[in-house]
Amino acid sequence: MTAIELDGVTKRFEDVTAVSNLSLTVEEGEVFGFLGPNGAGKSTTINVLLDFVRPTAGTVRVLGHDAREESVAVRERTGVLPEGFDVYDRLTGRAHVEFAIDSKEVDADPDAVLERVGLADAADRKAGGYSKGMRQRLALAMALVGDPDLLILDEPSSGLDPAGAKEMREIVLSEAERGTTVFFSSHILEQVEAVCDRVGILRAGELVAVDSIEGLREATDADATLRVAVDDRVDDEVIAEIRSLAGVQSVDRDGDDALRVTCDSDAKTTVVTELEEHGITVTDFTTEEASLEDLFLAYTEDDVDVGVDAGEDEADGAEPDSSVEDTEVAR
Numbered sequence: 001m002t003a004i005e006l007d008g009v010t011k012r013f014e015d016v017t018a019v020s021n022l023s024l025t026v027e028e029g030e031v032f033g034f035l036g037p038n039g040a041g042k043s044t045t046i047n048v049l050l051d052f053v054r055p056t057a058g059t060v061r062v063l064g065h066d067a068r069e070e071s072v073a074v075r076e077r078t079g080v081l082p083e084g085f086d087v088y089d090r091l092t093g094r095a096h097v098e099f100a101i102d103s104k105e106v107d108a109d110p111d112a113v114l115e116r117v118g119l120a121d122a123a124d125r126k127a128g129g130y131s132k133g134m135r136q137r138l139a140l141a142m143a144l145v146g147d148p149d150l151l152i153l154d155e156p157s158s159g160l161d162p163a164g165a166k167e168m169r170e171i172v173l174s175e176a177e178r179g180t181t182v183f184f185s186s187h188i189l190e191q192v193e194a195v196c197d198r199v200g201i202l203r204a205g206e207l208v209a210v211d212s213i214e215g216l217r218e219a220t221d222a223d224a225t226l227r228v229a230v231d232d233r234v235d236d237e238v239i240a241e242i243r244s245l246a247g248v249q250s251v252d253r254d255g256d257d258a259l260r261v262t263c264d265s266d267a268k269t270t271v272v273t274e275l276e277e278h279g280i281t282v283t284d285f286t287t288e289e290a291s292l293e294d295l296f297l298a299y300t301e302d303d304v305d306v307g308v309d310a311g312e313d314e315a316d317g318a319e320p321d322s323s324v325e326d327t328e329v330a331r
């Protein structure tokens with residue numbers, strides 16, 4: 001079943017178009033990363049899913065319900081970790097979870113929920129004394145009350161240290177294993193890369209890409225960094241020649257017996273051939289793929305021609321979501 005279905009959703013706030021003609025489908029059980037720079041429209045989209053904001057145009061279905069007509073049914077089956085959640089300082093962790101249990105009118109054991117997020121030992125402490133990471137975990141515990149079918153996490157890792165962020169990832173993955181659909185908005189890219197099956201990239205209210213991270217990589221043909229180990233020091237003239245090859249962006253020495261070359265994927269073999277033609281033996285080479293951050297920038301920076309409007313990339317074998325076939329990279 002489809003967990004989230006947005007069709008032609010636009011939301012305008014007076015003269016600001018926060019979301020523009022957004023069509024997106026998230027399948028049940030998927031962990032979907034929703035990426036975009038500040039102001040791209042991520043929170044507005046989440047608010048539309050929960051009927052906190054009404055779209056100017058378009059239709060929204062969540063867990064098979066019309067988000068607008070059946071918002072109560074949607075909220076009953078959805079757990080939300082809102083952006084910028086803050087605790088009630090004088091209430092204990094357990095009291096927070098009890099509050100969520102009462103609000104959702106479900107029958108749940110607060111201690112079991114706190115245990116799931118690693119807060120069992122702090123259940124009786126006032127949340128005002130919790131660290132930032134503990135507060136986020138408490139927010140997640142509240143979202144998990146009632147075993148929702150859909151978890152919406154708006155920037156769940158903000159303010160977390162690496163250990164806290166790792167724990168958050170582990171909880172997300174274990175929820176996904178239970179079959180929960182997770183809609184995960186973030187601009188912390190490693191988080192998204194580590195947990196998401198697919199990502200959608202929003203830019204100025206428009207969905208500019210949606211695919212698996214692997215698919216996005218292929219579609220952007222983002223530059224790869226090649227580390228070429230050689231048997232002897234490469235002359236400056238040879239380095240200059242490699243630098244002038246088509247598709248090569250930069251060449252730097254990496255010690256005396258290796259080069260680091262940034263180039264299009266197609267240019268990799270040319271680089272190796274060129275070195276060998278100069279009598280240099282390539283003893284090894286490794287490719288470091290573009291990070292999600294590179295991909296994100298390729299899709300969201302103004303001056304980069306990604307050349308992949310999500311609809312053009314079928315030729316590369318990437319399968320963009322059909323709903324963005326007409327989406328153009330916003331300029």
Ligand SMILES: Nc1ncnc2c1ncn2[C@@H]1O[C@H](COP(=O)(O)OP(=O)(O)OP(=O)(O)O)[C@@H](O)[C@H]1O
Nearest residue numbers: 013016017018036037038039040041042043044045
């Ligand atoms: N209630 C509102 N009234 C007027 N403009 C709004 C309102 N809510 C959002 N906007 C505008 O809509 C655009 C998208 O905002 P939104 O908060 O959805 O972005 P975001 O991607 O969640 O950003 P961030 O990563 O900074 O949280 C912004 O230009 C914002 O100023």
